[in-house]
């Protein structure tokens with residue numbers, strides 16, 4: 143069993159993870175070159191990107207989604223939305239005492255994107271391969 147703090151939400155076990163606990167070293171290869179991640183057009187327009195904690199691990203793999211240029215989305219950071227990978231407002235329920243807020247984002251052009259579902263990515267809201275690390279993969283759940 144891992145040593146991550148376990149949080150019970152409803153009947154499903156979730157694991158609360160601080161970003162510093164996950165992947166002290168990079169767990170994916172960039173092939174020697176800088177990996178290019180999609181750009182969040184709204185990245186500099188809000189402070190949500192600066193949140194220090196990550197949400198609970200919802201899934202151990204990313205979610206592929208068609209996104210439209212010019213359309214605004216809210217990516218769930220807390221990991222408790224039932225409409226993953228997007229926010230459904232669950233973080234506002236006071237009984238859960240959730241401190242994370244969703245990440246508002248917009249893509250530069252329409253297309254297929256991989257959105258992080260483990261909620262541990264360092265390139266919110268896009269998957270950066272962090273889900274492959276042992277700390278994420280050995281957690282219970284999906």
Ligand code: FES
Nearest residue numbers: 258259260269272
């Ligand atoms: S699903 Fe989170 S980094 Fe890939």
